[in-house]
Amino acid sequence: MTDRPLVHAVNVTKSFHHNEVLKGIDLDVEAGQVVCLLGPSGSGKTTFLRCINQLETIDGGRIWVDGDLMGYAERGDKLYRLKDKEIAAQRREIGMVFQRFNLFPHMTAIDNVIEAPVQVKGESKKVARERAQALLDRVGLGDRTAAYPAQLSGGQQQRVAIARALAMQPKLMLFDEPTSALDPELVGEVLAVMRELADDGTTMIVVTHEMSFAREVADTVVFMDAGVVVEAGPPADVIGNPQHQRTKSFLSRLRSEHS
Amino acid sequence: MTSPADTVVRKGLSPRKRAQRSRLIQYAILIALVLFALFSANWGQIGSVFFKPEFIKATFQDGVLQALVKTVEYTAGAFVIGLAGGTLLALMRLSSVGPYRWIATAYIEFFRGLPAIVVFIAFSLLPLAFEGMTIPFDPYGVVWLALGIVASAYMAEVIRAGIQAVPKGQIEAARSLGMSPGLALRKIVLPQAFRIVLAPLTNDLILLVKDSSLVFIIGVAATGYELTGFGRDLANTYSNLTPIVVCGFCYLIITLPLGILVRRLEARAEKSR
Ligand SMILES: Nc1ncnc2c1ncn2[C@@H]1O[C@H](COP(=O)(O)OP(=O)(O)O)[C@@H](O)[C@H]1O
Ligand SMILES: [Mg+2]
Numbered sequence: 001m002t003d004r005p006l007v008h009a010v011n012v013t014k015s016f017h018h019n020e021v022l023k024g025i026d027l028d029v030e031a032g033q034v035v036c037l038l039g040p041s042g043s044g045k046t047t048f049l050r051c052i053n054q055l056e057t058i059d060g061g062r063i064w065v066d067g068d069l070m071g072y073a074e075r076g077d078k079l080y081r082l083k084d085k086e087i088a089a090q091r092r093e094i095g096m097v098f099q100r101f102n103l104f105p106h107m108t109a110i111d112n113v114i115e116a117p118v119q120v121k122g123e124s125k126k127v128a129r130e131r132a133q134a135l136l137d138r139v140g141l142g143d144r145t146a147a148y149p150a151q152l153s154g155g156q157q158q159r160v161a162i163a164r165a166l167a168m169q170p171k172l173m174l175f176d177e178p179t180s181a182l183d184p185e186l187v188g189e190v191l192a193v194m195r196e197l198a199d200d201g202t203t204m205i206v207v208t209h210e211m212s213f214a215r216e217v218a219d220t221v222v223f224m225d226a227g228v229v230v231e232a233g234p235p236a237d238v239i240g241n242p243q244h245q246r247t248k249s250f251l252s253r254l255r256s257e258h259s
Numbered sequence: 260m261t262s263p264a265d266t267v268v269r270k271g272l273s274p275r276k277r278a279q280r281s282r283l284i285q286y287a288i289l290i291a292l293v294l295f296a297l298f299s300a301n302w303g304q305i306g307s308v309f310f311k312p313e314f315i316k317a318t319f320q321d322g323v324l325q326a327l328v329k330t331v332e333y334t335a336g337a338f339v340i341g342l343a344g345g346t347l348l349a350l351m352r353l354s355s356v357g358p359y360r361w362i363a364t365a366y367i368e369f370f371r372g373l374p375a376i377v378v379f380i381a382f383s384l385l386p387l388a389f390e391g392m393t394i395p396f397d398p399y400g401v402v403w404l405a406l407g408i409v410a411s412a413y414m415a416e417v418i419r420a421g422i423q424a425v426p427k428g429q430i431e432a433a434r435s436l437g438m439s440p441g442l443a444l445r446k447i448v449l450p451q452a453f454r455i456v457l458a459p460l461t462n463d464l465i466l467l468v469k470d471s472s473l474v475f476i477i478g479v480a481a482t483g484y485e486l487t488g489f490g491r492d493l494a495n496t497y498s499n500l501t502p503i504v505v506c507g508f509c510y511l512i513i514t515l516p517l518g519i520l521v522r523r524l525e526a527r528a529e530k531s532r
Contacts, residue, residue: 055435088440096432098431104447120442
């Protein structure tokens with residue numbers, strides 16, 4: 001399994017009530033790489049991310065993360081759905097950052113960060129707290145540890161959410177449009193944190209419409225439309241010199257919206 | 260520039276004049292009623308039946324404060340049982356397992372549809388029906404159980420609404436961090452759900468204080484009397500209503516602050532929306 005990529009998705013399909021949202025997605029992500037997922041709204045980007053960490057069950061295909069088949073055990077040529085507890089254990093290895101932050105509103109910033117390490121991994125509060133402090137320092141919020149989410153700006157909340165996901169020391173980080181719900185002036189601070197993570201070698205799959213981030217940070221850009229991967233490759237190719245008409249028109253639409 | 264609608268209104272009184280006149284009429288009626296009450300009622304008799312100072316004193320000497328404490332104890336214990344039972348029932352109602360849902364729904368509908376007094380009569384007859392049966396912590400056990408059984412049915416619906424009001428993204432965030440469904444429920448969903456329904460739950464607590472007045476029907480011993488049982492007993496003894504009035508004021512000492520608390524909580528919930 002050592003030569004396998006960290007994320008290995010093969011022919012993933014998913015339908016919602018006869019509406020086929022993913023029509024056979026293949027994706028490989030090497031450890032330490034950053035993959036940006038682009039595509040028009042409704043193309044299935046969120047659904048695919050949620051399939052990776054089993055917030056959605058897939059109808060067909062397979063997803064391996066670090067050699068683990070997500071959501072299933074394979075015996076012979078049959079697949080068996082894992083128990084809730086086993087799936088929960090798989091999810092520990094994968095951090096997720098949501099469009100709308102989803103911080104726990106009844107906990108302070110630092111309690112948001114230590115909750116899972118303490119409750120799920122059984123870490124001592126003291127150890128978890130020390131690491132949480134370091135993580136909040138790293139995202140520039142070392143002085144806001146006692147603040148409740150409602151007292152933080154959107155950009156600050158999203159940075160706490162990133163620290164919360166990192167606290168589980170995941171092998172893979174998923175970002176679902178992490179800056180789309182933010183006021184424009186707050187986008188930069190979140191992207192800066194993500195850039196730093198990428199520089200430190202974090203494996204990341206990022207759904208985003210931030211073209212400069214994709215161009216500068218991504219190792220691979222994947223363009224999805226209507227449930228299929230239309231085009232994938234280095235940003236210089238997919239963004240700089242797209243081959244497919246659908247990619248071209250999506251990019252030009254995005255450019256005209258931003259100017 | 261006057262529109263046709265304006266001219267129609269102008270023919271009669273203006274809206275402000277009309278409101279003024281209606282207010283005047285209401286005050287006139289009020290003053291007439293107060294005058295009538297002042298001159299027609301026999302205040303001497305009312306005072307000696309409802310507010311006789313020596314009976315007020317006697318009520319305190321006979322232990323109205325112990326009865327007040329009993330009311331609080333009965334209510335508090337029943338509230339804890341109602342909270343636990345209500346949470347369990349709410350979770351059963353939201354379960355994906357059909358039979359759990361059916362059992363919870365049947366329980367809730369049954370005990371919400373029944374007058375509480377019927378449940379209390381049933382409890383009073385239990386020792387007759389099951390000879391030698393005892394419920395521990397006499398007299399608390401039987402009272403807590405009777406009150407709690409009814410309260411849990413009411414509270415279950417409130418708590419269920421609270422659970423459903425927690426945004427889905429919260430559960431997904433918890434799951435994405437590797438929390439099991441049970442852990443996510445305990446640490447993330449329920450704390451938020453209870454916060455959401457703090458005001459309606461406090462309302463249920465007020466109702467419970469008042470329902471505790473029914474426990475004398477179960478037939479507790481005189482040492483177990485709460486406010487109503489105590490007041491009724493004393494009023495019978497003295498053939499005077501003053502003890503009942505004193506007990507009534509004692510209820511207000513408990514329920515009025517709770518009512519204010521509910522209003523504060525509602526205002527806070529409104530603001531945080
Ligand atoms: N839980 C769901 N139930 C039904 N349809 C869904 C659900 N989630 C997503 N969809 C549908 O799947 C399609 C893809 O959605 P999504 O993955 O959110 O796209 P994207 O993130 O690229 O905008 C959309 O048509 C959406 O309406
Ligand atoms: Mg999306």
